[in-house]
Amino acid sequence: MIHVGINGYGTIGKRVADAVRAQPDMEVVGVAKTRPNFEAQTAVEKGFDLYAAIEERKPQFEEAGIDLAGDVEELVEASDIVVDACPSGIGADNAEMYREYDTPALLQGGEDSEVVDGSFNARSNYDTVEDADIVRVVSCNTTGLSRLIAPLQEAYGIEKVRTTLVRRGGDPAQSGRGPINDILPNPVSLPSHHGPDVNTIFPDLDIDTLGLKVPATLMHMHSVNITLEDEPTAEAVRSLLEDERRTFVIPEWIGLDGAGAIKELAQDAGRPRADIWENCIWGESISMEGSDLYLFQAIHQESDVIPENIDAIRAVLGEAKQEESVVMTNEAMGLDT
Ligand code: NAD
The missing domain is CATH 3.40.50.720 (NAD(P)-binding Rossmann-like Domain)
Incomplete structure (x- = not known):
């Protein structure tokens, strides 16, 4: 023990x-x-x-x-x-x-x-x-990005990662945090600390990150663009991410349109504290333009x-x-x- x-x-x-x-x-x-x-x-x-x-x-x-x-x-x-x-x-x-x-x-x-x-x-x-x-x-954001980067790097090689992180203003119980009615570039100048933090896991990775803070408490949202060395199909990337142990590729039919619905699912499923330990990646968002991969993922900051x-x-x-x-x-x- x-x-x-x-x-x-x-x-x-x-x-x-x-x-x-x-x-x-x-x-x-x-x-x-x-x-x-x-x-x-x-x-x-x-x-x-x-x-x-x-x-x-x-x-x-x-x-x-x-x-x-x-x-x-x-x-x-x-x-x-x-x-x-x-x-x-x-x-x-x-x-x-x-x-x-x-x-x-x-x-x-x-x-x-x-x-x-x-x-x-x-x-x-x-x-x-x-x-x-x-x-x-x-951190929660670096964990979410690392889970995505590792399999893509192994399968296809990565030239460059560009990610915009739309961050929750505070956790649900943090009554003193904000903003409560604003959208803040945070930090205003590049890079946000997330890119350098990802480099503590992947020292040689070329990554730029931008951060925003919004009036939400439920989850963070990442808008991801990764230039790969190969040119896989979107279906191949999707299947790669579906096979990962801590990613949930959201199917089209399931009707999860945002963080609120994901939290609702976690509650309905009886998850403790409605926690979502996995990266939630919208399957439909996984797109390839040449060697550029695009996707959206939501990250539950309190539990991943x-x-x-x-x-x-x-x-x-x-x-x-x-x-x-x-x-x-x-x-x-x-x-x-
Ligand atoms: P929190 O404020 O919810 O909890 C911290 C707890 O530590 C509180 O109960 C506080 O009373 C207690 N505490 C304060 N000083 C202490 C001391 N000297 N000895 C023992 N306990 C003490 O904070 P959190 O959100 O759980 O964050 C903890 C760490 O996890 C931070 O490094 C944070 O950046 C990181 N983290 C937080 C999140 C998140 O979204 N909440 C996500 C990932 C990582």
Whole structure:
């Protein structure tokens, strides 16, 4: 059994905790939180041991009637690996603690690639992080792009990637984010940080990215143009992407016209939190003009990195080969359903 600690129990951390619990070869040692709130209460109700991330705030948990199992250092010491899902920048601060306890750790996409030993995407570079101390599971957008780029590069070769990312303004519970009635080029000048971030997975890839922010919370949308070295047919590209394990090529008949309908499907299917772990690629949008591929894909920002975190645990600890891990993760989480 791999004993996993989770430091930071918010949008990403709580999903990772449930996904770890679902794996046949892993168990959750506990989760750490900074303050007692509804998420801390839910963690306890779900039977996760709760650890205090900040010692001085322990009395606040007592006042709220929420039991603590100890301090975050004890969680780190008791874990074979820690998944750090703290807000951007805090993971980098925590890295020192993980090194001190000699516990490998996964940071998330909000952290700078400079602070880690390697960046990770299960489809693209699974074998590169074994025995690393601190690894970064790349962001939701970089994960979505990497899943697309890896098979296309292997099958046809890639000359250049150009992508416009239409990004949700905030997650549904982030009441302070925006815009609420605007369309923002973000950033205004090129490149957006996404292209360089994809280069942490594909160092030699030629990629330009542009970003926009819109008043939406459900998903991100990518408008993708990839100049391939070969000239496959659109049908061949479609079939290649259909065969991937973490892509859902949306069939024409199904009536999914946007992110709202995709979320509705996830709810109807009984997916936990209406999560969509796969890239959602509109089959009809897959088009070839000479060697230029065009398509639209939607990415569920809150959940596409969760199976990647699970695979990263096995990859860092050398517990499974790529294919074995991806299949195990998908089956345990219900990705193919
Ligand atoms: P979040 O704010 O939802 O959750 C972070 C949690 O960490 C909160 O519960 C917060 O109270 C807690 N926390 C704050 N300081 C802490 C500390 N010192 N120790 C322990 N816990 C602490 O954030 P999130 O959306 O889950 O993002 C976490 C990371 O994942 C970031 O790097 C982010 O960039 C990345 N990420 C987020 C998304 C997304 O869309 N939400 C997608 C992919 C990656």
